[in-house]
Amino acid sequence: MTTTARGVPAARQPLGALGPAELLHRLRAGRTSADESPITHVERVEARSGRPVSWPEWAPPELREAYGFQPWEHQAAAATLAHEGSNVVIATGTASGKSLAYQLPALSRLLADPRATVLYISPTKALAADQLRSLQRLGLDGVRPAAYDGDTPREEREWIRQHSRFVLTNPDMVHHGMLPSHQKWAVFLRHLAYVVIDECHAYRGVFGSHVAHVLRRLRRMAARYNGAPTFVLASATSGDPAGAASRLTGLPVTAVTDDASPRGAVTFALWEPPLLPAEDPELPPTRRSALSETADLLTDAVVAGTRTLAFVRSRRGAEVVASMTRHQLDEAVPGLGSRVAAYRAGYLKEDRRAIERALLTGDLLALASTNALELGVDLAGLDAVLICGYPGTRASLWQQAGRAGRAGGEALAVLVARDDPLDTYLVHHPEALFGRGVEATVLDPANPYVLGPQLCCAAAEAPLRPADLELFGGATAQAAVDALVASGALRKRPTGWYWTHQGRPDVDLRGTGGAPVAVVESATGRLLGTVDPGSSHVMLHTGAVYLHQGATYLVDDLDLEDAVALVHAADPDWSTHARDVTDISVVAVRERLDTGPVSLFLGDVDVTSQVVSYQRRRLRTGEVIDTHQLDLPARQLRTVAVWWTISPGALLAAGVEPADVPGALHAAEHAAIGLLPLMATCDRWDIGGLSTADHQDTDSPTIFVYDGHPGGAGFAERAHATARAWLGATREAIATCVCETGCPSCVQSPKCGNGNNPLDKAKAIHVLDIVLAHLPRPA
Ligand SMILES: [Zn+2]
Numbered sequence: 001m002t003t004t005a006r007g008v009p010a011a012r013q014p015l016g017a018l019g020p021a022e023l024l025h026r027l028r029a030g031r032t033s034a035d036e037s038p039i040t041h042v043e044r045v046e047a048r049s050g051r052p053v054s055w056p057e058w059a060p061p062e063l064r065e066a067y068g069f070q071p072w073e074h075q076a077a078a079a080t081l082a083h084e085g086s087n088v089v090i091a092t093g094t095a096s097g098k099s100l101a102y103q104l105p106a107l108s109r110l111l112a113d114p115r116a117t118v119l120y121i122s123p124t125k126a127l128a129a130d131q132l133r134s135l136q137r138l139g140l141d142g143v144r145p146a147a148y149d150g151d152t153p154r155e156e157r158e159w160i161r162q163h164s165r166f167v168l169t170n171p172d173m174v175h176h177g178m179l180p181s182h183q184k185w186a187v188f189l190r191h192l193a194y195v196v197i198d199e200c201h202a203y204r205g206v207f208g209s210h211v212a213h214v215l216r217r218l219r220r221m222a223a224r225y226n227g228a229p230t231f232v233l234a235s236a237t238s239g240d241p242a243g244a245a246s247r248l249t250g251l252p253v254t255a256v257t258d259d260a261s262p263r264g265a266v267t268f269a270l271w272e273p274p275l276l277p278a279e280d281p282e283l284p285p286t287r288r289s290a291l292s293e294t295a296d297l298l299t300d301a302v303v304a305g306t307r308t309l310a311f312v313r314s315r316r317g318a319e320v321v322a323s324m325t326r327h328q329l330d331e332a333v334p335g336l337g338s339r340v341a342a343y344r345a346g347y348l349k350e351d352r353r354a355i356e357r358a359l360l361t362g363d364l365l366a367l368a369s370t371n372a373l374e375l376g377v378d379l380a381g382l383d384a385v386l387i388c389g390y391p392g393t394r395a396s397l398w399q400q401a402g403r404a405g406r407a408g409g410e411a412l413a414v415l416v417a418r419d420d421p422l423d424t425y426l427v428h429h430p431e432a433l434f435g436r437g438v439e440a441t442v443l444d445p446a447n448p449y450v451l452g453p454q455l456c457c458a459a460a461e462a463p464l465r466p467a468d469l470e471l472f473g474g475a476t477a478q479a480a481v482d483a484l485v486a487s488g489a490l491r492k493r494p495t496g497w498y499w500t501h502q503g504r505p506d507v508d509l510r511g512t513g514g515a516p517v518a519v520v521e522s523a524t525g526r527l528l529g530t531v532d533p534g535s536s537h538v539m540l541h542t543g544a545v546y547l548h549q550g551a552t553y554l555v556d557d558l559d560l561e562d563a564v565a566l567v568h569a570a571d572p573d574w575s576t577h578a579r580d581v582t583d584i585s586v587v588a589v590r591e592r593l594d595t596g597p598v599s600l601f602l603g604d605v606d607v608t609s610q611v612v613s614y615q616r617r618r619l620r621t622g623e624v625i626d627t628h629q630l631d632l633p634a635r636q637l638r639t640v641a642v643w644w645t646i647s648p649g650a651l652l653a654a655g656v657e658p659a660d661v662p663g664a665l666h667a668a669e670h671a672a673i674g675l676l677p678l679m680a681t682c683d684r685w686d687i688g689g690l691s692t693a694d695h696q697d698t699d700s701p702t703i704f705v706y707d708g709h710p711g712g713a714g715f716a717e718r719a720h721a722t723a724r725a726w727l728g729a730t731r732e733a734i735a736t737c738v739c740e741t742g743c744p745s746c747v748q749s750p751k752c753g754n755g756n757n758p759l760d761k762a763k764a765i766h767v768l769d770i771v772l773a774h775l776p777r778p779a
């Protein structure tokens, strides 16, 4: 019997007695609508046998023994590169044993050099905790691995700085804790041999750009103490991992991508919930909700004895699925419902750990999770994964599907379509999902809105010398430093640039803004959890149903001033749905180009969104009970936007009738947002848009594309600077797409707030033709 990197038998049968095909058959049979199969496609991803190799010569016997198995080819290759001092990124599938690739060289060094240290950085505390357990299991003397994060008690921190040689932390802690007090870390930094960056594909967009500078600051401070670490990065499969890792670290990085671990066959089914019996023959038919469908499938999977994880896009959705599944299971077998839980980021540490443990031991059979679990929490032995709604990128889809079938077992993955054009398109066009590369991780360290604040942080840690600027981007950094001197943020002296203000620069890596809102049970004063301020109006408005661990609460009061929501336990048979309205107003125009029919602008805008009302809906049927108005303040985002207008006359002349204008503009807006990453090295999730047939500030049909981050992130500026190339590519993407009426590859958007409606693909091409005909070609 072969064993895998985790020492689990490779040919392990699923925990339940059913294989994936039989489980799928069982799920299918559980549906009541017998005439039409909900399964639109079944893709069989064949098993792959592993390629084990012998241990690299340099691997110490102590470690070989501690692991107790042979490495796979890709693990040995990456580990040897790192051992030889090359910066390396290993980008292979979930459960391919990436941790060995960095643990082996790092631990070998720690064993060989009793003073050497290793810093491990992960995007989530849960992942760091998992990694810590795996290091502790190896039981190596003198390594003293320790987690150093926001949860670490003050009294332990000093001990860790002095004695731990393998510190596990996150970028926020490096940024807020470690670098500002680098003197306390001097010995650790001097002997820093390896920096491990796990799940590095998580560092994208503005957050990724910030982290890129945190790593440059780390490199600078290590160098000050004569440390010269090698970087080892682990990534999910992604487009151009070497390029992304190199942008992230600022160093040349070699990629290892040929996955030599064994993989069990995956049966991947695309599932479209059935149409509901028509209540009103006049209205277009609707499908059963993906949440209800997923809850039913999860129920059947548990009854069949398989360990199943359901991914649900929203945290609220995950709670609903868990709650419905519990209820159904308890009806079938009293007590069985207790083996289902919900999981999301934002739970308190103890709750998270308890859930992870219970799933590992089998006390839990089913889990409904948001994508909090996408990031590497180590759950072994899942038989099936249900993906409720397309997660937005193929990289995420594969990451989620890869959760099933650990250790070579056969597995089932099911994508349950939501009732929207994008999901519908995907379940009927499997070629858009299978047999295509995944997206590249994008970030932009040259982004001026990130670079400026980060240079202030660096200067506050130690004055910037001219020689430092190369590290932070050369000429771009020089220009940013000059601007900071001009604005009074930094002070220039003969030896360099100084931060001379009281306190440290206030820089938030995640740019969420504001303190999280605490959810407190009125009767007991118990803190149930926290919600980020951006979601608090939607989730915690007065009257909202708030779900925590499948238990429901009603919000009595949302106190915005104190950032507290008071709730009481309740068991209503309705759910609540907040409605918000978004608007854009132009604050200042920075650039303006008038060509007659078309005008192009760059400027500052206020994006206003206000939660104005909520509906109560029956839990089972979705029937609307009533609508309540809310009196919440609007939330404003001051940011930068690029926008363009087209005269109604030009539209009409091109055959775009007034009734078609909203769909044409909306489709062009979506495609433009989708194509912007070509120009701006951003991510479509960092960008927002709004299109309207008549905007109050322009008096014309207008399309806005704005930075989704307070103060802007430089994306809109790049869009403006490259407008002709950008919109030209947008036009091409739409025109050459083989679909008839629009698809995710052209005009549909996974993040549309209007359910991808209306969209007019053909007329969007006309709109872009008008714009391109009038924008001047670059000289
Ligand atoms: Zn298309």
Ligand SMILES: [Zn+2]
Binding pocket: 666, 670, 749, 751, 752, 753, 754, 755, 756, 757
């Ligand atoms: Zn939209």
